[in-house]
Amino acid sequence: MFGAFRATIIAYGGLLWKMPAEMNKTRKANVRKRLKAVDKVIAAVAESGVKCKALTLALQLPKESEMKPRDKYTVFSKNHKGYRKGLHKVPKFTKVTMRTSPPGFTS
Amino acid sequence: FFKITLRRSPIGLPRKHRAAVKALGLSKLSQTVYHSHTPIIAGMILKVKELLEVKNVKRVPTPEE
Numbered sequence: 001m002f003g004a005f006r007a008t009i010i011a012y013g014g015l016l017w018k019m020p021a022e023m024n025k026t027r028k029a030n031v032r033k034r035l036k037a038v039d040k041v042i043a044a045v046a047e048s049g050v051k052c053k054a055l056t057l058a059l060q061l062p063k064e065s066e067m068k069p070r071d072k073y074t075v076f077s078k079n080h081k082g083y084r085k086g087l088h089k090v091p092k093f094t095k096v097t098m099r100t101s102p103p104g105f106t107s
Numbered sequence: 108f109f110k111i112t113l114r115r116s117p118i119g120l121p122r123k124h125r126a127a128v129k130a131l132g133l134s135k136l137s138q139t140v141y142h143s144h145t146p147i148i149a150g151m152i153l154k155v156k157e158l159l160e161v162k163n164v165k166r167v168p169t170p171e172e
Contacts (some may be wrong), residue, residue, distance in 0.1 A: 052146035
């Protein structure tokens, strides 16, 4: 672009923040722990016998035991190669439910 | 009754999630609150299900520690 200028992140800003592509074992274990905790909350609400739309939608979500590792630790991303990116790259991923992918990208 | 405990903070979450936590009567972490089984409360719980711990109890305990 500008002659000998290499458009690296460092050249632009000066500081580089790196993030690994995959989560390590501890992070994945914590993801599983959080998924199980959310499953418990949904089960408790279902057990109470209350009926509401949010509950019907929540019961359609796969449980942690039914999810493939690919669904547990990665999410759909239209801009990445393979259309998948690590779950840890989603903002607030520890407090957001992202269990399913769009239809056609589930395998 | 639902026995609801706030385990994770709503800081950084959308306004509606924070409103749900406030509407449940939770102002601090690890605070426990009791609500009857209604669809309104159930909807609030499910909105912020990632932050809470929920149990079903038969009766609400009086302030006996």
